Amino acid sequence: MSYSPHTAAMQLASASRGFDHLFANEISSAKKVFASENDPFHLVGAGCLCFLEASLGLETNKMTEATRLLALAEAGSRSALKAAAKSKTKASAAFPPGLEYEIANADTVVLLGISHALNESYMGYLQCIYAMNSAHGKFSKLYKTVFPNGLDSHTTPPLTPFSWTPSVTPSPADSPAITPKTSSSNLSLQPPTSSTISKTPPIRPPTKQSSSSFFGLASRWASGSSSSVSSSSSSSSSRLPSTPDGANETGNTEEIQNLKNLIIAGTAFGFGLFNLVFSLLPKRVQSVAGLFGFAHSRRLALEALSVSASYAAEGEVHGVFAGLVLMTYHGVVLLVSGYQADEARILREYENVVSGIEARYPKGALWILNRAKILRMTYDPESAIRVLKSGLEETKKDAENEHGEGFKQADTLLMFELAWIYLSQRQYAESAEAFIKLTELNSWSHGTYYFIAAGCHLSLALSDGVSPEEKEKYLNKAQELLDTIPNLVDKRKMGGKDLPTEVLIKKKLIFYKEKQKRRGGDETKFAQCIRISPAEELGIFWNTHSRISPSIAEAHIKEWSALSPPVGIDSPYMSHSNTKSEQSSTLPDLDTPDELALRFLLLGITHRSIGCVGLRLNRSPPSTEPASSSSSYVEPSISAPASDQTSSSQSFPEDLTRYEGNAPACLRASRELLNAAHALQPSIRVSTWIGGLAMFELAVLDLKEVEVEEKKEKENAASLEMSADFKKRWQSALKSARAKLDAAMALAPNSVDLSSRLDSRVAMLRDEISTKAEDIGVSL
Template sequence: MKRMGGWLSSKTTLPATKSLTALDEPAALQDALKSAALIMNDENERAENELSKGTSPFHKLGRATTFFLRATLGFEKEMMEQTSACLSEAEESASEHHRRATRDPTTAHQSKIYPTGSEYALCQAETQLMSAVIGVLNESLTESLRGFYKLRRAFATLHTIVEAENRYLDKHFSSASSSRTSTATEKSKGPYGSEEASAASSGVMTPTSADDEDIEFKDAEEGLADQPTPGQYQGHLDLPVENLSINGSTKGDLDSKSSVEEPPPYAAGISRAASKMDNLNFTADVSNDPIDVYIHSGVSLCYGLLQLILSMVPPAFSRILSILSFRGDRENGLRLLWRATAFKDNINGALASAITLGFHNAAVALCDIHSRESYPKDRLRVLLQDTKKLYPKSVMWLLEDARMAMGSRDLEKGADILINNPLKSPLKQVEALRLFETCTALMCLHRYEECATSFIKCVDMNSWSPGLYLYIAGSCHVELYRQAVLKDDATRAETHKKKATELLGKVTSYAGKKKLMARQLPLDVFIVRKLTKWTARSKAANTDLVDAIGVSPVEEMIYFWSGFRRMRPEHVELSLNSLAWSESQHQKSDSEPIDERAILAVLKATCLRTLNRLPEAQTTLQEQVYCYDWHALKACPHADNWPLPVAHYEHAVCLWQEAGGQDGEREVLRKCSEELGKVEKWESFDLDARIGLKVTTARETLRRVGV
């Protein structure tokens, strides 16, 4: 085997033995990374076949990753069970190799940066992170709790590896990291410097001394469509280091536009201790050893993702996690993920790219209160173009293209990308996700017939929540029925009424079968309660089910799927037209339940706020929602209990817009914060986790701007 400066001959063959030697490791890693790269090109079957030929922990981890992506994209129980088995095998293999490496260091790769066996410890941590996700998605509460335990163990491992990297950088690159604060005590250094700096930057509490054995590794036993996928791994193993940078810039050409630009402004407020790597090019300045590069990119991916996820949990759940010594830091998590995207040509960097794009396009872009810098549009677009060139067959990048278009309020373009692009994924889970994104775009466009047809197709493509798909499809026909009634088209009205009744009648038989942490899915609970409410109303009024439905259920769904963030004024006007039906019904009857009246007011206020008619929106909330008592709302038959707390959130958004955003009048922003505080302290309500994610982002934003 030939090895010089991290370069490996592509002709090197893998050993047939189960245990790797120090000389075997680089070849096994390169082969596994080359095969794993196929995953990001929607070639999972080919990747699985190639990875199955190897017996190293790297191959087993790669194979487990193929199963994991299918499981998390499709939420199918059978695939989750297969994934759990595959992850267990990969974890055991990594654990065995790590034990061997620590007992006899001569059998493993010797890094100048990381403890012996860190590459296997990282493999184990990655399997534990994926196992934690599968555990939470599992229908068993026991498996969910085991998942949280694995999450904690993975953090301990990652913490230790990052500590080792920081010690090395402090020792050998003190000038590059001299900008870091040096006044803090040096008695106990965390992952980014001093103990105090660590707490401020990582956002995740360091486990206490009682968990020291966990921190050590001692518990290890537990757009170019016709462009071919590269024939071999194209990553840092074979690329000249002078062309690579941790920030993605080209050495010697830092002023030119790079494939990944400098860290965005939102990272500026982070502890200086966390930024020591920003002045270094890892492969050129620190190490071009392929195993070191694998560890560095993998830890950046996993540690960044862990902190990002923990920073996103709703307030109530966040308090529970804090008891377990977990606390997220969004800025640091994003900083690490962006750092990992510099290695997008290996599986770690490619996954970091997918996560970074997905987070910004499916989370940040749909939040109402966030800073200008939190969505670096140009940088994201460059990252997307780079990943599309590397992995031209993947539909995942097509989804991100559509999401970026819709995030810019171009729903038509987003829908067109999803519907008419000829690129298809061989993975049914990816195509199911594409179809669902299409459905939500059509829903926001109020293209009811197409939306209903697409949601019905979802029932056959994905088993996660078929009741929800049928509910929205039926609700679309309710809207078509109402439109036909307004136009005095009796024949068409009867057709859509019959179709709506048929689809809604199937909902309860499909809903409630899937569970998350041993509980029914919140949306399933929501739609079953709505059907029960409408059924009771139809019996009491001796009328058909469709005629007993209150405020537009489609507009409700648009709200809870953050659709108004994607709409232009002409789309919002269509929503106001839909709400006008309910408004006319309320005017005809004084017996309309107050929860229905409150729903109408919140949705109408949201439309007005989206149109920037802020005084009208706030007046609507004040006079038509706050006038109701919380207990009176809950006392309604099969009550919708969400309008009042959500009204306070909408009021906060109005105040944010009124202030002019982050640089606005402090007093108005303070009032915005007060409204958010009311939502944070509210007791449980319908779909509170969906609002909770927005509240968490809003709170983080206000905190960053000093409110």
């Protein structure tokens, strides 16, 4: 089959309509569009849709089908690329013929590679590297061709015709290999220098001749300037570069521009995603990746994704996916890194990306999810709950309209987020119900969901004021769920391996049974001996306790400190009575180093949460100026959609100022508690992950303490300039935190449960430390 730019453009336009249906939760309609043609774009669409279903729901049967479809798309794009390489016809003088198929081919490769990393095991990460090795050359070559002078100089597509050696190369006579014109400094995978990239990565899509920030672009989306592809002809012509004399372009202006948008946005997306994936792999795995010759720059990756995302307003598929990747990345950094060098900027950027795509697909579950995440990250869990519940109602209606086939996997994400928010708010009955509901929505680790739900019922049984009858009911329900778990975890495998969370759960079940037997109880009723909820324990890995309100933290502290033996560390909110154990038994509630260390860790995290309350207090007079890039984020200005804005004041009824006086004492207690958790590491038998996590949390505490002090000084100082003294204090804290991260990794070898997750968190926090050092101009 011969190459026709017009045909390629028409196929792309049709496949793009399928993606529009996908992003709007109209899965049945999307599948019909993708099944209507057999060209590379429709095959990639079908494979991508199935991949999303499989990855979002972690369903192995779907992943098998996704792999099959992506393999067909890969073969189809290679065949189309061969035909284009032989053709003399060009869609544009700016780019060689068939470059759009090269991008489609690279899309399939990276999706197949990412699937291996989803089980969070080191073997999965290594398989990801192996699978993506073939994509490395593709992305580098595409990047050099489309961005010969780097992203920073990208104001228009290159105007000179390129010679292109595709990945699938025909005979030399048909396609002489000529190296694209680049300079050795254009495309370094090392971090850009300060002269080429600012703190907010510059984005220069073809519509702009001058520099513009990501925030400006996202604001343009949010202001309603997003338009469909079919209505963008007038703006498209302004994006077209002038054509050199003697170069002919086939097809109409809109077709040419759509193909160019695909090439630019697709290249930026693929290159950015490829680098971001490697930057987020655990450091041990990155060292292996170095053997393949891989290098990465997370900052360059984020800049490339931002360039791609700027095309989302015109309906370019890669642009929308780039926005989704940026949303996911920002959400992960805010959730699990513990400290952000510039939280306010991340939140603004996150909000702008969400607003832009949300305006185009208001009913899309993925954008509803990220709206809720922003609200959660800005300490407005009640609004987040309303957004998620409303979103689930909308997707239910969509499923009915789609004859029962809505985007079930995206619904799973909404329910998953809702379940964790309920847990963070101590709404245990609602959280348990939501986690059990997840077993109906996807096939991922039902054992994990049951374990957390059982923990919620245990929390209800251990609550103050519960009657003996209610306590027995909750304990029986918890035991029932725990008894079901062994069959679930033995049945569920991913890639033939136990899931990391399930490995931990198996150990905990044995631990609980041994404790019950040791204490002379009925081993079949081991839920009776559990004093710290398994849900709260797993919540540590999802960093559930870092953004809770002071009142929630206080309730946790009183509950855990009331257990025997006494904590032995003083704080304003710690209970010293041990009334629960005095009423129930002469045996201590916690009788192993594992349990004592776990309590120290949880108490240390929750005390730090109260100690950092000053970061949420804003005593500065209202200002219309944007927040300083170095300022701490204060009470959120980001609100829920209009339908959820009942009363912003009702979202924050808690008087935060009443905790301010005790904040220094809580920070002191936090350090003592976390050090105590770490000190017990040599005695811990089962929960060997605690020592490493305690060191990580101490590193976060080092940074948070100085952040609190800095904010207080700025409130009292006439100038916002950082004093020399504070620079020294920051330098000392940054060095101390970095040393603690080294110690954390030394305590978390591969044999430690969920060590890969800690590894990723450490990598993110290291980046934030480096960013802060660069911002304030200190060396480490």
